[in-house]
Amino acid sequence: MIQQIYPQVQHDYSYELNKDLHFAAAHSIQHPDAGKCQQVHGHTYFANVTIAGDELDDSGFLFNFSTIKALIHKKFDHTLLNDHADVFGEDDFPTTEVMARKIYELIQQELDQLPHQPKCLQVFLRETPTSYCVYRPKRGTENGK
Incomplete structure (x- = not known):
């Protein structure tokens, strides 16, 4: 993976960790405005996740890097994103933003x-x-919606 500089989030937490990961996945956007993207096609996605906090767990981690990889890479790598009914609803298209x-x-x-x-x-x-795309939950919201 190439080294990149990512947009920074201003915060007052003592610790910040960032995890880079990638996964290959296919998707289609079933909406008339999607043009060619209505057809199934694939990407190699590169993600960076930023996690922050003031306290570490008993093992000295803010959050274990391997857990992030298991949550994202293991779930989505080499899959058709549209097939993840547990993640995407009927009208919840797997765009980059979503x-x-x-x-x-x-x-x-x-x-x-x-x-x-x-x-x-x-x-x-x-x-x-x-x-x-960069997604940041609005300040003061619990689930980011």
């Missing part, structure tokens, strides 16, 4: 189970070499 939000939601659900309560601050998701 994918970034869904990745955030999957990670934040896991973080919410931890006693030291780290927060996912941002998900950067690159779909092509020239196109990416």
